[in-house]
Amino acid sequence: MAHDHYIAILTHAGEPADDPLERLARRFDPRLLSSIHRGAFINLSRRREPLHEGDRRYVAVLADRAATRIPVSRERLR
Numbered sequence: 001m002a003h004d005h006y007i008a009i010l011t012h013a014g015e016p017a018d019d020p021l022e023r024l025a026r027r028f029d030p031r032l033l034s035s036i037h038r039g040a041f042i043n044l045s046r047r048r049e050p051l052h053e054g055d056r057r058y059v060a061v062l063a064d065r066a067a068t069r070i071p072v073s074r075e076r077l078r
Contacts, residue, residue: 036060036072050077 025033025041035041048061050072058072 034076036070036076038073040070040072042070 021039021041025035032044033041034044042060042062046063048063050058050060051069052058056074058074058077059069060072062068062070
């Protein structure tokens with residue numbers, strides 16, 4: 001997920017990254033990694049269905065121990 005000009009990557013290995021998010025995402029197979037928000041990409045094999053929270057807010061719940069929630073833009077719900 002993007003944080004200003006930096007990114008945070010949630011991995012089992014905890015690997016840091018210096019690349020811009022778009023450049024980093026191009027390294028991965030687009031069938032496995034998907035943009036769900038302007039500043040967030042997820043591994044599709046690690047996600048559950050998006051949840052509707054409130055009037056206009058959606059989140060993707062990841063299949064990790066913490067059930068991490070990441071915002072999903074309405075344009076990218078599919």
